[in-house]
Amino acid sequence: MKDVNIRVFILVGLLVSLLIAIFVSPFASSYPDGLEKVAEIKGFLEKGEEWVLWKLSLMPDYSIPGSKNEKIATGLSGFIGTLLVFGVGYGVARLIRSKRS
Amino acid sequence: MHVPDGFVSGGVNAITYIISAGVSVFAVREANKKLGDKQVPLLGVVAAFIFAAQMLNFPVAGGTSGHFLGALLAASLLGPWISCLIMTVVLTIQCLLFADGGLTALGTNIFNMGIIGGVLCYYLLVALKSILPKNKGGYLISVAISSWMSVVLGASACAVELAISGTSPLGIVLPAMASVHVLIGIGEATITTAVVGLVLNTRPDLVGTYSYQDARTFNTMEA
Numbered sequence: 314m315k316d317v318n319i320r321v322f323i324l325v326g327l328l329v330s331l332l333i334a335i336f337v338s339p340f341a342s343s344y345p346d347g348l349e350k351v352a353e354i355k356g357f358l359e360k361g362e363e364w365v366l367w368k369l370s371l372m373p374d375y376s377i378p379g380s381k382n383e384k385i386a387t388g389l390s391g392f393i394g395t396l397l398v399f400g401v402g403y404g405v406a407r408l409i410r411s412k413r414s
Numbered sequence: 415m416h417v418p419d420g421f422v423s424g425g426v427n428a429i430t431y432i433i434s435a436g437v438s439v440f441a442v443r444e445a446n447k448k449l450g451d452k453q454v455p456l457l458g459v460v461a462a463f464i465f466a467a468q469m470l471n472f473p474v475a476g477g478t479s480g481h482f483l484g485a486l487l488a489a490s491l492l493g494p495w496i497s498c499l500i501m502t503v504v505l506t507i508q509c510l511l512f513a514d515g516g517l518t519a520l521g522t523n524i525f526n527m528g529i530i531g532g533v534l535c536y537y538l539l540v541a542l543k544s545i546l547p548k549n550k551g552g553y554l555i556s557v558a559i560s561s562w563m564s565v566v567l568g569a570s571a572c573a574v575e576l577a578i579s580g581t582s583p584l585g586i587v588l589p590a591m592a593s594v595h596v597l598i599g600i601g602e603a604t605i606t607t608a609v610v611g612l613v614l615n616t617r618p619d620l621v622g623t624y625s626y627q628d629a630r631t632f633n634t635m636e637a
Contacts, residue, residue, distance in 0.1 A: 317616045319452055326459040330466040338469035344479035346471060347569060347594040348415045355590060357581050362420035362516070370513040375469065391469050394507065398465040402503050403458030409442055410449045 327399055334391030338375070339384035415483075415569050415595070416508065417523055419516030423579035430575070431521030437529055438502055444495035453492060456620060460488050461500045463609075465507070472601055480598025483568065485531030486539065486561035487606045490623045491613065494536035501528030526571045531564040538563055539623060550614065553624055554607050561606035562599040569595035 317325075345353060352358040372378075372390040380386035422430075449457070464484030471479035484504075488497035505523050508514040515523045539560040546552035573591040577584035614621050 319455070319617070322617050322620070323455040323459050327462055330459070330463040333463075334466035334469060338466070341469060341481075342471040342473040342479035344471065344473055344477050346415070346479055346481065347474075347591065347598055348417065348572060350476075350478040350594065351587065351590045352421070355582050355586055357421065357576075360420045360581060361418040371511050373513040375512055375514070387469075390512065391466060394511065395462045395466045397511070398504055398507055399458045399462035401507065402461035402500060403455060405499065405503060406445070406449055406454040406457040409445050410454055413446055 327395075330395050330399075331392060334395040335388040338391045339387040415523075415526060415565075415572050415591075416505075416515035417519040417526070417572060417575070419518045421516075421579070421581055422519055422522050422575050423581075424518070426575050426579050427518050427522055430525040434502070434521040434524040434529065437498060437533070438524075441495035441498045441502075444493075445499055448493060448496065452620065453496070457492065457496060457500060460484075460491060461503050464488065464500065465504050467605065468504070468508075474594065474597040474601070478594055480565075480595070480601055482605050483527055483531055483561075483565055483602055484606075485527055485568075486535050486557070486564045486602075487609055489532050489536035490539060490557055490606070490610050491621055493622050494533040497532035497536065498524075498528040501532050522572075522575055526568045526575075530571050531568045535560045535564040535567065536623075543623070554611055554614075557610050558603040558607045562603040565595050565599035565602045566592060569598075 344350075349358065352361070372393070375387050375390045375394075376383065377386040377390055380389075464482070464487070467482040467484060469481070471481045474480050485497055485501050488500045492500070502524050505515060505520065505527065509517055509520050509523070539556050542556035542559055543553055546556055569591045570588060573582075573588040574584065576582050576587050576591075581587070610621060614624060618624060
């Protein structure tokens with residue numbers, strides 16, 4: 314197989330990531346994760362202090378404050394987050410590379 | 415296994431913040447030597463994929479879910495230090511924008527997932543690769559085992575931190591965390607091996623750990 318062009322590879326990778334975040338993440342399991350479940354069973358869940366960031370963060374728990382449709386809000390916050398992580402990751406990498414001595 | 419605020423004590427958080435900051439500085443220096451033209455956009459897209467895939471919680475036993483971690487995927491493609499940087503970017507954005515993982519616990523989360531998952535388990539991958547058959551199958555088995563271990567070891571580190579913090583006794587929290595993450599790690603190994611296999615079939619040159627001789631001569635980052 315001929316190697317895929319790097320631009321095509323990156324674009325397809327980004328597209329797949331965005332599609333996962335927008336269309337698949339709203340249907341992910343809503344069960345507590347491993348740590349949350351252990352905290353619940355072993356009785357230290359109430360020690361969690363989410364309130365500080367809960368008020369400050371823009372999209373707490375991958376939701377959009379005030380949105381009516383939870384699934385759309387999850388997909389939208391996933392889209393924003395994925396694009397932002399790509400941008401920050403790419404930017405950090407460019408910055409690190411540009412400082413080469 | 416994102417630790418929220420309040421689970422881990424101030425002392426533990428302070429120590430992990432210092433370690434994570436120190437490792438990040440070192441990681442930036444290493445990345446500066448190793449980032450080639452191809453790796454700059456690759457870093458971005460691997461980070462984006464990890465963020466998106468981490469949103470996909472899959473059910474495991476007993477009303478519990480788990481999700482992809484991605485540190486070993488990043489390490490197998492880009493090496494340990496760039497993997498650690500990717501996890502730092504992902505975890506910081508998750509913490510600040512999505513309240514996923516506490517701000518006081520950010521150093522702890524970077525330690526558990528970026529340093530143990532990305533850096534330590536990279537060396538596990540290197541060790542396994544050196545003893546397993548020197549072919550694609552042997553390599554993918556090394557990827558599967560080390561990615562599974564990244565979840566189990568990260569969760570075990572989390573349990574130790576909870577115990578040191580006085581949140582839950584080690585004898586209770588360690589077996590509980592390890593046993594559930596043994597299952598979650600199967601999902602991790604499945605996704606990591608599938609993605610690494612896919613990249614090997616399309617752009618084998620982007621799988622940095624596939625063709626190197628040993629960890630010291632990890633120089634596939636040349637453009």
